[in-house]
């Protein structure tokens with residue numbers, strides 16, 4: 001059984017004529033690092049809102065089909081039950097931070113679930129180490145930087161031990177240094193915990209070399225979900241108007257000028273390996 005399953009699901013926000021999600025069929029693979037890509041407005045955030053029942057329970061609109069999380073229908077299962085399976089960090093983490101200090105913030109969800117205080121202490125210790133926020137525990141969530149807030153939001157979701165972790169543009173408000181740090185950290189977490197992580201992200205240069213699979217969205221439709229190499233070498237991806245990795249764009253440009261590559265390089269490392277073949 002897949003943890004996440006969309007059965008021909010469509011959703012239209014109240015007041016909109018167009019469907020934000022159009023006949024989505026999807027089963028998420030286990031133990032995979034996944035990029036969710038598509039132009040602005042293609043439906044990435046809406047897809048993510050389905051994964052803890054916010055769509056259709058919280059957002060007013062019309063839907064068809066169904067979504068199941070861990071076998072539970074998201075139309076009827078309380079959002080709080082779904083959020084123990086799927087952990088989501090939304091785009092503006094400050095909206096998710098509610099406590100007076102970072103330690104309480106991270107403990108909050110576990111306290112609500114009635115987890116034993118000893119276990120809470122143990123888990124906090126582990127998660128603050130992974131997310132590198134040991135020094136922030138006493139601080140108030142509103143007085144820390146954007147990158148720190150992002151990591152605190154991530155810690156408070158991770159600590160609940162979700163089977164799938166989703167992040168909606170986690171680096172949108174970060175400088176390249178922190179963006180890189182967060183993405184590398186997520187890769188480490190994915191490998192350590194053997195969970196699936198889905199990231200909606202514009203910084204393809206940073207993310208593409210690290211992911212296993214890619215989901216592509218266009219106009220509310222899921223147009224592809226496959227192994228990264230298959231997607232990156234497909235015409236579908238080449239045609240999509242998104243911010244592609246610079247190395248990739250360079251080499252696919254060369255391909256248009258009749259140079260052929262077995263596989264289009266997506267990182268500097270790939271490109272250097274390719275040059276070595278010609279030596």
Ligand SMILES: Nc1ncnc2c1ncn2[C@@H]1O[C@H](COP(=O)(O)OP(=O)(O)O)[C@@H](O)[C@H]1O
Pocket residue numbers: 013014016020038039040041042043044045046047059
């Ligand atoms: N809360 C909302 N109310 C009404 N329409 C929305 C809302 N959120 C998103 N939409 C619309 O749904 C479509 C998909 O948007 P979204 O899921 O945010 O795409 P993406 O995350 O890929 O940019 C867009 O046309 C957008 O305007």
Ligand SMILES: [Mg+2]
Pocket residue numbers: 044045046168
């Ligand atoms: Mg979005």
